[in-house]
Amino acid sequence: MRTQGLGAWLPRRRLRSPEKTAVVFGENQRLTYRQLADRAEAVSAVLVEEGVGTGDTVAYLGENSPDFLVTLFGAVRMGAVFVPVNTRLAGPEIAHVLTDSRARVLIHDAVFDDRLDAIESGLASPPRRIRTGASGRNGEAGFDRRMDAAGPAPALVIAEPDAPAAVVYTSGTTGRPKGAVLTHENLTAVAVNTIIDYDVVSDDVALMISPLFHVASLGMGALPVVLKGGTLVLEKGFEAGRALDLVEQHRVTMISGVPTTFQLMADHPSWASTDISSLHTLTCGGSAVPDRILRAWEERGLSFSQGYGMTETSPGATSLAPHMTRAKQGSVGLPHFFTEVRVVDDEGRPVPAGTVGEIHVTGPNVFAGYLGLNEATRAAKTDDGWFRSGDLGYLDADGYLYICGRSKDMIISGGENIYPAEVEALIADIPGVTGVAVIGIPDDRWGEVPLAVLTVSQGTTVDTAAVRAHLDGQVARYKLPKDVVVVEALPRTASGKIVKAELRERFGASPI
Incomplete structure (x- = not known):
């Protein structure tokens, strides 16, 4: 187009x-x-x-x-x-x-x-x-x-639609960051998808607490609001109390963030007394929203739109509507309106519903390629133009996507596949756990076993026995972490995604 x-x-x-407020910045x-x-x-x-x-x-x-x-x-x-x-x-x-x-x-x-x-x-x-x-x-x-x-x-x-508009560098979790070339069509398509699936209107006021250099904040935050003629409230960074103040002061209608963003707001002393009645759209990415965070916001009358995507898809690939948050809990939703998603086996063949495979994405939001890296671009796309995400997941019978993790993050223990996302989502519901990553560590008997790396709130004690007891009966016993390590902070990209390669380097060289 x-x-x-x-x-x-x-x-x-x-x-x-012309006279509509486009941007609010500072005082x-x-x-x-x-x-x-x-x-x-x-x-x-x-x-x-x-x-x-x-x-x-x-x-x-x-x-x-x-x-x-x-x-x-x-x-x-x-x-x-x-x-x-x-x-x-x-x-x-x-x-x-x-x-x-x-x-x-x-x-x-x-x-x-x-x-x-x-x-x-x-x-x-x-x-x-x-x-x-x-x-x-x-x-x-x-x-x-x-x-x-x-x-x-x-x-x-x-x-022209295929002319480059931006080059956004990937997080660089493996090797040097690659420049993803996003065209005018890519960024227009992701903005239109967002407007359609999140019901963005010209009266919306979006609080931008995530950095605009991150493609989600830009492509699914700022650009759709500008396209519709709404208002952006720009913040240099995130502080939970100030975010709550801004929601009340500017009658903010939309916030995007990662689970930690919403947890810190709900845990803040001003949470109960802040007027957040203007809010109607909460979008969350990076990882699944733990149940306790869902409950905290539901008690204030709000549900989350969760989604899935990556730099190469500008970034939106799927979204879960708020009214489906509970009915499809754990899912990242349906493909965006002008986007398609499929799950395939190692031969590139679509697999039946419920079967785990690699997630592929196609549509006008899929990037042109990596800047100056023709071989990497060819490897990232199939012959028929689908982007190979490298992520594992499955589609249910209704077409909703569930993420199991990165293919390189999958743990093989005694011949059994363990998808960290499943275990992480359950551990995240333990009171006091503020962040979790499950990685594989070497084991003489099983080849690999899961290790849970956690961050916890001040004054909280969470040990291996407590985590295993919480999981027991919810997942197969081979999925239970052998050990639990509590750290001060988990390494994250700018988008909030945990950098598991750093954790594997730190903890995975030898059994704990």
């Missing part, structure tokens, strides 16, 4: 709802759609001054702010490609993203000056750096002043 690309969104919003900053569109055009003019042209890449390294959005829309409206950089990356990792994407310009927050200074001399073609705010590094004008002084904006570039 030819739509002129993402660059046309803000000019069209400016025509339809005092509000931008209307007219102002947001004007600033994006000013960014385009600044990028032209820096020599950026169609097909060039523009990187952004910074926390959630209006600058992120105007850089995105300013870049794509002139045919450039936007590269959001994970703020949690170390210097060498940032260097890889900038080099691999061939970024011509990097717009960044001042807090990253030292990290960038340390890597700049090692870059073959360092990008031109523009610091956000009024002042640059050496007395030159910062991003704000550059936008204020910008000349006329270049003409809107009409983007």
Whole structure:
């Protein structure tokens, strides 16, 4: 479908709802759609001054702010490609993203000056750096002043559906992060899917507490709201008490997060006294929502929309409607409206309902490929164009998808397959458990046995005997963890997913 690309969104919003509040940021900053569109055009003019042209890449390294959005829309409206950089990356990792994407310009927050200074001399073609705010590094004008002084904006570039709009780097849990090329069609499709399946309307107010550099926050949070003309409340980070304050203050209708987000809000002292009556949409990804968190929010009249996806699907693949949360508990739902999902065996043949296999996804939201990695792109897709997720799951008789885990995370103990997600979901319901990962560790007799790695709330004691007793009778005995380890924190990606490779490296080298 030819739509002129993402660059046309803000000019069209400016025509339809010029004085509608588009963005709320901090205590005092509000931008209307007219102002947001004007600033994006000013960014385009600044990028032209820096020599950026169609097909060039523009990187952004910074926390959630209006600058992120105007850089995105300013870049794509002139045919450039936007590269959001994970703020949690170390210097060498940032260097890889900038080099691999061939970024011509990097717009960044001042807090990253030292990290960038340390890597700049090692870059073959360092990008031109523009610091956000009024002042640059050496007395030159910062991003704000550059936008204020910008000349006329270049003409809107009409983007073809398959033209790259963004390159989003994968979490890099194995090897170096790969740049997933997301086209204008990909990001439009995921926004439309979200609008349809989550009933996004122009009156919605979305609290953005997850980082926009993460594709879920961008593709299924910010972009659908902008497309519908709603309001984004941008937060640089997440603090449960402040999130509750913002819900009440701005009459927030939508929040997206991971299970820990919603648990911390429900556990906060202000939970019971905060007016959250405006909320109607809670979307949660990363892992299944434990039953105790479901109950806490249900007591306030709310249910979750849960889902499944990955960077390569922009990211939405499936969603579970709130009214099905209990009827299909444990499921990640049905395929999004313009997306298809299948489960196949090792030969690529669809398997019957209830049979575990690899999950494949197809649709207009599936990425174009990995930047500069033709072999990896070919390996990631089937001959008929389906994306091989590497995840294991099954479809029930009604077409609802259930996740069993990554294929590489599956534990084989005495010839029996153990899918960690099943065990993790049950352990997560133990009072005081705040995070859980089940991995396989070597065992002389069984080959591998499960190990549960937990985080727990302050003052809570959870040991191996308690976990095994909780699971006994709910799963086969070979699935019971041999040992339980409690740690201060689980290693996570920016999207909240647990990095099991780090846990295997730490605990899996030899039996506990």
